[in-house]
Amino acid sequence: MNHTYQYPRAALTVDCVVFGFDDGSGALQVLLIRRGIAPFKDHWALPGGFVRVEETLDEAARRELAEETNLSTVFLEQLYTFGTVDRDPRERVVSVAYYALTKPADHTTAASTDAAEASWFPVSDVPPLAFDHATILDTALARLRGKLRYEPIGFELLPPKFTLTQLQRLYESVLGTEIDKRNFRKKVLGHELLIPLKETHRDGPHRPAQLFRFDPEKYERLKKKGFLFEL
Amino acid sequence: MNHTYQYPRAALTVDCVVFGFDDGSGALQVLLIRRGIAPFKDHWALPGGFVRVEETLDEAARRELAEETNLSTVFLEQLYTFGTVDRDPRERVVSVAYYALTKPADHTTAASTDAAEASWFPVSDVPPLAFDHATILDTALARLRGKLRYEPIGFELLPPKFTLTQLQRLYESVLGTEIDKRNFRKKVLGHELLIPLKETHRDGPHRPAQLFRFDPEKYERLKKKGFLFEL
DNA sequence: CCAAAAGTGTTCAGGCTACACCCATGT
């Protein structure tokens, strides 16, 4: 076969499930855009769009993220590819879904291309979504929960400097469980991947909290030696 | 946007990493086909092909598997989507990779469409592969190893009736570790997901081995109650 | 009777769980 394949082709898109964590409410959030165009005009949807022939899938995901939400330099990982025949009413569209984790500082969102509006919603209370985006969101949530247990990705949802209580609230919120404070601290400090800073976090009429930062280099070194992060 | 998207489109394929376990050699195997057409004519490659507009991705994977290898009713799960720009020399091709697990009884392979020849290779000793199929195979192996630990998919690689020793050899081979016989049996029987049969497996000048079968219904019930399989 | 794999229990150490009080600060 030296000629190219000429049968009708599916269109290819990427969709991104962007997670953020709001320390105030302690709730996990998703970034949604309100569609400015048909189909599903004015419905909420995941940011995404068509893949160009000259860009990789990862590039397409980052580009769409930048265009529609002004986010960059976030944790981004491929999730799953959704390819049922009727997921888009216009024609056959296969979508490679990604999920992204953003730190609160990056939450400077502003809509632009294709998106009339962008906004954060708590994952426990999202509006009806366009296409099969509810399924994609569920898949992303399941993946996030699974991954949080055995890989240190929770830090991607927190500011660079954070307290142990913030980290614990994040775990509790995402996993939907209550965790014992002492046990949590013992375990997470036991890994020796958190560096205590000289600063503290002042926040109201009580003792200030120690700030930490995650040490990604040390984690990489340990990982190569067969180390396994957990909880 | 009421018109369809008209920019140049990537072609979409599925590729399948088919694993089998050879109890004789105790080695994990992959099914490869020798390509009958360019590019990479006469090279070994993963079975796969173009996705048709009227079929889902899962259907496309099953169809290609049936066409190229005569396999059906196997465990099949989406793996990852590979979309670098130059992975196919002809044009832009995005490939949704699947991995499949087959029981030895299903190994009645015979090549047909597009494939000049189909053959099993031990994963530790595969020939050079076409396209980026070596990368796909590595990804599939990593996934299989990860999944074997916390989901009962090992049974998909064994005949319906099997001995604990066969199961242990499978785990040892895939995970690349040695496992203590007594501990392994304690753990795996502790789940109470293996049903001891009234039959034994006679195999040479030694005590015959008890045969078991996996109980998928019980597993489904336990899973819904939050049970987690492990090792 | 010999070779070969099947089958079986106990001990020990380390990790996980449960649990309650004092500390530092702002108002």
Add this chain to the structure above:
DNA sequence: ACATGGGTGTAGCCTGAACACTTTTGG
């Protein structure tokens, strides 16, 4: 001084790892 969240240690339990001999069969 009081209200608020930050921070800390221990004891019991359970799980995982290490380890060696008897049993059943075919040749």
